[in-house]
Amino acid sequence: MILSYDIIVIGAGHSGCEAAAAASNLGSKVLLLTMDMNNIAQMSCNPAVGGIAKGQIVREIDALGGYMGIVTDDTSIQFRMLNRSKGAAMWSPRSQSDRAKYIQRWRELLDSCPNLDIRQDVVTEFIIKDGTVQGVKTGLMCEFGAKCVILTSGTFLNGLMHFGKIQVAGGRISETASYGLTEQLRAVGFVTGRMKTGTPLRINGNSIDFSR
Numbered sequence: 639m640i641l642s643y644d645i646i647v648i649g650a651g652h653s654g655c656e657a658a659a660a661a662s663n664l665g666s667k668v669l670l671l672t673m674d675m676n677n678i679a680q681m682s683c684n685p686a687v688g689g690i691a692k693g694q695i696v697r698e699i700d701a702l703g704g705y706m707g708i709v710t711d712d713t714s715i716q717f718r719m720l721n722r723s724k725g726a727a728m729w730s731p732r733s734q735s736d737r738a739k740y741i742q743r744w745r746e747l748l749d750s751c752p753n754l755d756i757r758q759d760v761v762t763e764f765i766i767k768d769g770t771v772q773g774v775k776t777g778l779m780c781e782f783g784a785k786c787v788i789l790t791s792g793t794f795l796n797g798l799m800h801f802g803k804i805q806v807a808g809g810r811i812s813e814t815a816s817y818g819l820t821e822q823l824r825a826v827g828f829v830t831g832r833m834k835t836g837t838p839l840r841i842n843g844n845s846i847d848f849s850r
Contacts, residue, residue, distance in 0.1 A: 640781045645666050669782055679709070681737050686735075710740075764822055797815035
């Protein structure tokens with residue numbers, strides 16, 4: 639038997655959590671699928687929320703009824719107003735959150751959303767009929783039907799990590815990548831690409847002879 643939902647959200651990062659919560663609060667029956675229940679809304683790169691660019695996005699999410707700003711307030715361990723030496727137009731609040739509490743608080747809010755189910759599983763295939771996505775299949779051999787499927791997979795689709803000249807498959811360090819969906823998207827006509835982000839090596843400037 640295929641369990642049916644109004645909306646299935648694949649991936650429980652920041653965007654996936656916001657999408658699932660918004661759909662649920664608007665009355666839809668929602669399934670949120672994640673590869674790891676313990677890493678819901680994981681702050682992978684930086685536990686900071688705010689700043690000139692990201693702060694604008696957080697304000698827009700908050701205005702639309704999202705939870706990111708609320709969770710940040712609830713888990714903040716340090717707050718700072720940036721660019722105070724410049725004009726007021728450049729001021730921007732930034733908060734540092736406790737990573738573990740951020741995940742915990744997001745989970746609490748998602749659990750309180752009506753008609754929202756969360757399952758730990760890997761989506762391996764879209765169910766496509768007559769050119770329309772009608773559900774998903776998972777690694778645990780489950781099938782879920784839906785009127786709409788939202789893909790918020792972040793860095794996990796065919797994810798590749800670079801350590802110097804070494805390349806390792808994975809969506810995030812110590813976490814496996816997701817395979818199958820990218821190939822299926824290509825097969826139905828989507829053009830896929832790869833974007834790269836990196837953390838460069840930090841060195842002490844005092845150790846460099848800049849004259850050379």
